Amino acid sequence: xxxxxxxxxxxxxxxxxxxxxxxxxxxxxxxxxxxxxxxxxxxxxxxxxxxxxxxxxxxxxxxxxxxxxxxxxxxxxxxxxxxxxxxxxxxxxxxxxxxxxxxxxxxxxxxxxxxxxxxxxxxxxxxxxxxxxxxxxxxxxxxxxxxxxxxxxxxxxxxxxxxxxxxxxxxxxxxxxxxxxxxxxxxxxxxxxxxxxxxxxxxxxxxxxxxxxxxxxxxxxxxxxxxxxxxxxxxxxxxxxxxxxxxxxxxxxxxxxxxxxxxxxxxxxxxxxxxxxxxxxxxxxxxxxx
Amino acid sequence: xxxxxxxxxxxxxxxxxxxxxxxxxxxxxxxxxxxxxxxxxxxxxxxxxxxxxxxxxxxxxxxxxxxxxxxxxxxxxxxxxxxxxxxxxxxxxxxxxxxxxxxxxxxxxxxxxxxxxxxxxxxxxxxxxxxxxxxxxxxxxxxxxxxxxxxxxxxxxxxxxxxxxxxxxxxxxxxxxxxxxxxxxxxxxxxxxxxxxxxxxxxxxxxxxxxxxxxxxxxxxxxxxxxxxxxxxxxxxxxxxxxxxxxxxxxxxxxxxxxxxxxxxxxxxxxxxxxxxxxxxxxxxxxxxxxxxxxxxxxxxxxxxxxxxxxxxxxxxxxxxxxxxxxxxxxxxxxxxxxxxxxxxxxxxxxxxxxxxxxxxxxxxxxxxxxxxxxxxxxxxxxxxxxxxxxxxxxxxxxxxxxxxxxxxxxxxxxxxxxxxxxxxxxxxxxxxxxxxxxxxxxxxxxxxxxxxxxxxxxxxxxxxxxxxxxxxxxxxxxxxxxxxxxxxxxxxxxxxxxxxxxxxxxxxxxxxxxxxxxxxxxxxxxxxxxxxxxxxxxxxxxxxxxxxxxxxxxxxxx
Numbered sequence: 001x002x003x004x005x006x007x008x009x010x011x012x013x014x015x016x017x018x019x020x021x022x023x024x025x026x027x028x029x030x031x032x033x034x035x036x037x038x039x040x041x042x043x044x045x046x047x048x049x050x051x052x053x054x055x056x057x058x059x060x061x062x063x064x065x066x067x068x069x070x071x072x073x074x075x076x077x078x079x080x081x082x083x084x085x086x087x088x089x090x091x092x093x094x095x096x097x098x099x100x101x102x103x104x105x106x107x108x109x110x111x112x113x114x115x116x117x118x119x120x121x122x123x124x125x126x127x128x129x130x131x132x133x134x135x136x137x138x139x140x141x142x143x144x145x146x147x148x149x150x151x152x153x154x155x156x157x158x159x160x161x162x163x164x165x166x167x168x169x170x171x172x173x174x175x176x177x178x179x180x181x182x183x184x185x186x187x188x189x190x191x192x193x194x195x196x197x198x199x200x201x202x203x204x205x206x207x208x209x210x211x212x213x214x215x216x217x218x219x220x221x222x223x224x225x226x227x228x229x230x231x232x233x234x235x236x237x238x239x240x241x242x243x244x245x246x247x248x249x250x251x252x253x254x255x256x257x258x259x260x261x262x263x264x265x266x267x268x269x270x271x272x273x274x275x276x277x278x279x280x281x282x283x284x285x286x287x288x289x290x
Numbered sequence: 291x292x293x294x295x296x297x298x299x300x301x302x303x304x305x306x307x308x309x310x311x312x313x314x315x316x317x318x319x320x321x322x323x324x325x326x327x328x329x330x331x332x333x334x335x336x337x338x339x340x341x342x343x344x345x346x347x348x349x350x351x352x353x354x355x356x357x358x359x360x361x362x363x364x365x366x367x368x369x370x371x372x373x374x375x376x377x378x379x380x381x382x383x384x385x386x387x388x389x390x391x392x393x394x395x396x397x398x399x400x401x402x403x404x405x406x407x408x409x410x411x412x413x414x415x416x417x418x419x420x421x422x423x424x425x426x427x428x429x430x431x432x433x434x435x436x437x438x439x440x441x442x443x444x445x446x447x448x449x450x451x452x453x454x455x456x457x458x459x460x461x462x463x464x465x466x467x468x469x470x471x472x473x474x475x476x477x478x479x480x481x482x483x484x485x486x487x488x489x490x491x492x493x494x495x496x497x498x499x500x501x502x503x504x505x506x507x508x509x510x511x512x513x514x515x516x517x518x519x520x521x522x523x524x525x526x527x528x529x530x531x532x533x534x535x536x537x538x539x540x541x542x543x544x545x546x547x548x549x550x551x552x553x554x555x556x557x558x559x560x561x562x563x564x565x566x567x568x569x570x571x572x573x574x575x576x577x578x579x580x581x582x583x584x585x586x587x588x589x590x591x592x593x594x595x596x597x598x599x600x601x602x603x604x605x606x607x608x609x610x611x612x613x614x615x616x617x618x619x620x621x622x623x624x625x626x627x628x629x630x631x632x633x634x635x636x637x638x639x640x641x642x643x644x645x646x647x648x649x650x651x652x653x654x655x656x657x658x659x660x661x662x663x664x665x666x667x668x669x670x671x672x673x674x675x676x677x678x679x680x681x682x683x684x685x686x687x688x689x690x691x692x693x694x695x696x697x698x699x700x701x702x703x704x705x706x707x708x709x710x711x712x713x714x715x716x717x718x719x720x721x722x723x724x725x726x727x728x729x730x731x732x733x734x735x736x737x738x739x740x741x742x743x744x745x746x747x748x749x750x751x752x753x754x755x756x757x758x759x760x761x762x763x764x765x766x767x768x769x770x771x772x773x774x775x776x777x778x779x780x781x782x783x784x785x786x787x788x789x790x791x792x793x794x795x796x797x798x799x800x801x802x803x804x805x806x807x808x809x810x811x812x813x814x815x816x817x818x819x820x821x822x823x824x825x826x827x828x829x830x831x832x833x834x835x836x837x838x839x840x841x842x843x844x845x846x847x848x849x
Contacts, residue, residue, distance in 0.1 A: 018726025021437060028764070030453035034435035067525065068353035069504030078525065134557070141565050145334055149561040151551060152527050239553050241526030249350070249554075254726060 005267045006056050006260055010049060013256050020065040020254045039065060052260055061261035066253040072261035075246060080265070082152065083235070083242035087227030089158065090166035091220075097166075098173025099216065103209070105174070106181035117174060124171030133164040133237040150239040161238045165231055169223060173216055181212035210284055217284060221277030225270040330822075332589045333564030337823040337844050341546040343837070346559050346571040350526050350552040354507035356489035357429040360438045362746070362833070363552070365489055366572065370518040370531050370548060370837040372492040373538075375404050375422075375471075376483050380839045381828040383596070383750055385484040389417060389493070389515070389538075399478040399786055404486075406469040409538040411495055412514045419465035421493040427451075427458040428499070429490055438490045441748065444482070446474045478784040480791065481751035488748065517543045517838040526552055531837075544826070544841035563589075563819050569842075570820040573833040578701070581633040584819070591818045592634055593829035594645045596747035598755070599635065599702065601691070601740050601809040602732070606769035609685055610739050614670040616806040619740070621656050621663040622713040625811060628705050632698075635812035641802055642752045643813040646831050650752055650792045653800040655810060660713045667714065681715035689739030690719045694728040699742055702811065732767055743767060743808070750831070752795050753783065759802060770807030822849045 021027065021035050036042045040051070055061050061072035101121070105114040140160060141149030148157050184190060185208055193203045232244035239245075243262060250258040329335075338344065348363025356368045369378070375393070376385035387393075390404035409417045430439050430452045443449045445463065450456030462474030475482065485491070495506070495513035502511040512520045517539065518531035531548040534540065551568060553559050556575045562568045573595070576584050584590040603610045603619070610616055625637035636644050639655030656662075664679045674680040691707060693699040703720050711717050718740070723731060732741045745765075747754040756779055758764075762771045775798055782794035802808075816829040823846075826839040843849060 016727070017730045027437060028440050030432075030449075031435070031437060031439055034432045034452070034454075035437070038433065038435040063504075066352055067350070068355060068358050069507060070525070075525065137561055142333070142561060145565060148567055149565050150553075150558045151562065151567065236555055237558060239551070239555065239558050241524065245526055252725070 002264055002267045006264050009263045010052050018254055056264050062257040064255055064258045066255040072257045079243045079246050084228045086161055089162045091224055091227050094166040094169035094173055098170045099177050102174040102177030103181050105178045121171040121174040124167045129164050130233050132167055136160050152240050161234050165234045176215045176219055180215045184208050184212040214285055217280050218277055221273040225273035229266045229269050330588050332587045334566030335821055336566055337842050341544055341842055343545050344549045344568045346553050346568055347550050348572050349554050356492050357436050365834050368489045369834055371514040371516045373515045374487045374492040376487045377836050378487050378834055380836055381830055383830045383832045385487050393483055399480045400475045402482050403472045410536045412519050412534045412536050417515055418468045419471040422471045423463050423465050424496045425493045426463050441490050444475050444479045446476050481749050484749040543838045569824050571818055573816045573818045576817055578633045588822050589819050591816055591820055591829040593816050594813050595816050596643055596646045596831040597814045598643050599744050599811040602743045602767045603807055604735055604737055605807050606735055612670050614666040618663040618666040620806055620809045621659045623706055623709045624658045634815035634817045638810040638812050641799055641810055642755045647752050651796045653796050655803040684716055686716055690721050691740045692721045692737045693742035694725045695722045735769055756798055768807035775801045
């Protein structure tokens with residue numbers, strides 16, 4: 001699967017005009033020839049393609065073309081923790097706030113609280129992060145000067161990007177858990193639980209949440225995979241040294257080994273998380289057994 | 291070098307798509323918090339403790355090897371790490387003595403002898419003439435595949451060696467003794483001392499390179515010759531330079547530490563500057579919509595620079611193969627209006643920038659003249675039966691205005707499009723392309739009619755602009771080539787009397803303007819920001835700041 005993705009990516013890079021060394025000044029043909037020889041671009045396409053595939057299988061993506069002397073693996077090692085920290089914190093925040101708000105709203109269906117939280121969630125879904133991010137920067141970074149408007153550093157640098165990133169997920173999770181809970185709360189086994197006189201708290205935590213949060217779980221796999229592998233817009237707005245930032249630049253620079261490395265890494269993470277979700281289903285929902 | 295118009299090719303990638311909301315939000319920021327207080331400064335202004343400078347130099351450096359990368363962001367770092375025979379003057383960017391105490395040319399400017407001062411590498415080794423020989427040969431070696439090796443092609447044997455046809459020993463550089471280095475050139479190059487300030491000619495540490503290969507630029511391995519050494523390098527995060535105690539002029543270096551943030555998005559940079567998290571940033575960053583407000587502050591650094599905006603015309607295809615059409619398109623643009631609209635640039639009719647080369651008798655190109663433009667098109671055959679100008683006769687399908695996608699390029703293209711529509715009745719379609727696709731397209735002369743272009747001088751001499759047209763291919767980009775032009779320019783460079791040389795160069799430039807393979811638009815302007823407490827840093831024509839002169843002034847009375 002990963003090899004298919006890598007192959008398609010490789011072909012697409014070949015189709016894009018320009019090369020990693022195009023830019024600045026038009027190169028004399030001799031200099032261009034020097035570059036092609038040094039990076040093996042003068043070899044037949046199947047040799048180059050074969051090398052890409054074997055690199056991928058070995059998990060060593062070679063040297064970046066743009067960033068001289070930097071192995072792609074080293075770049076991944078340094079960018080992944082940044083994106084992962086950001087993504088994980090954002091997702092935990094989204095889960096915490098989203099599930100509480102969603103469950104509350106479900107329990108108090110059609111009250112003002114329900115309407116208010118769902119309205120806020122709707123706003124959260126509708127406002128793109130490239131509007132929310134600068135908005136937060138404007139208030140906290142430039143008007144009150146309390147938080148840094150960008151850059152990577154201590155915990156203070158994390159606040160605005162994490163908030164910006166988590167808003168949409170928070171809103172989705174709130175809506176998903178609300179509808180999930182509503183469905184479950186009306187189901188027969190909950191009615192049975194109530195009938196046997198279990199306390200409401202126990203019904204909620206032991207029985208309802210399990211079923212009610214299934215939609216959240218299936219949403220979590222792909223969402224988490226994408227969050228952990230870098231979020232282009234937020235990383236660029238806040239100038240963070242994460243995978244998303246590298247990915248955009250690798251594409252603009254036609255930095256083939258780096259593009260391939262990042263694409264392969266993202267596909268692996270996506271596959272793993274989908275697998276994890278399937279496993280989690282089995283654990284949470286007694287009806288799913290493999 | 292070629293410039294992409296925003297001077298930060300990736301910057302507007304995301305912002306192009308972002309709705310006006312964002313722009314509105316950002317404008318609001320400048321509106322509600324700074325206009326109210328009428329401060330002479332932009333945003334928070336508190337000098338950082340100690341002699342620390344925080345600067346944004348542009349995108350993440352490709353490499354810290356000065357012979358490998360060719361970009362401006364890297365050049366701004368190299369002046370901290372590597373010293374040259376000459377260094378840029380902080381205010382004028384003219385070459386001043388650095389590792390070379392003095393130098394002299396031979397009778398016809400084709401040989402230069404530099405006398406070195408006693409200086410050391412950061413590891414304590416002496417910097418000798420042999421280091422220059424090693425550095426030049428390494429830079430030219432075909433295996434290194436340096437993209438800027440062409441800068442040394444003026445040196446005898448350099449091109450042959452770089453193309454794999456000659457030997458390293460035949461390159462025209464010689465260590466006369468430990469402290470004297472001599473360059474033999476293929477032609478007269480009166481601006482050679484200015485050229486050797488370029489990163490490609492700065493000496494690099496042989497021992498470190500031989501010991502560590504490509505990893506020699508890592509903080510643990512690097513050896514430098516400049517006022518600073520590399521302390522930390524975290525890609526896409528920051529770089530830290532600290533003072534080099536072994537630098538020959540260390541007593542006059544004032545900063546203890548420089549922190550560089552690699553950034554690409556202009557809004558983010560302006561935010562950081564406003565919040566007082568950085569003390570300076572590089573050129574062309576403040577957006578046009580803010581300029582009127584920024585001009586009221588002392589933080590805005592705005593002077594003409596050694597760079598121009600122009601359009602290339604594809605002279606190999608009709609209708610632009612007709613000189614009358616080329617002239618008409620040039621004369622139909624109100625360039626003063628463009629300058630007023632863009633706020634910081636200056637209108638340009640010649641091909642060399644205005645106000646950069648003192649004493650150069652710059653020729654003047656055709657002025658804005660709609661009547662003449664139309665008359666020329668009538669002459670070229672675009673007229674009705676009565677002999678009056680008829681735009682419908684013009685093969686508009688054969689012309690489009692191609693530019694690489696940046697906000698600034700789009701604004702200028704839309705302005706020019708409106709001018710042609712208004713003044714010639716011709717609606718030229720606009721076509722934008724991603725930077726690399728665009729370069730490819732333009733170099734192959736595949737564009738129809740008009741393509742955007744820009745040029746930054748590689749050294750402080752009009753020749754860096756005019757020499758674009760001495761080859762048919764490469765950055766010429768127009769297909770225009772005239773032997774008289776080339777010969778006049780060559781003759782000028784052989785001339786040793788500076789005034790006569792300039793006069794002859796101006797003649798060559800006149801030939802170029804008369805043939806009109808290009809439409810000059812503007813001399814660009816530095817347009818960058820610096821906090822008032824940063825001293826020793828000036829709006830020079832190249833926006834490269836020799837860091838040894840820069841310091842933080844903590845006493846507000848001296849601001």
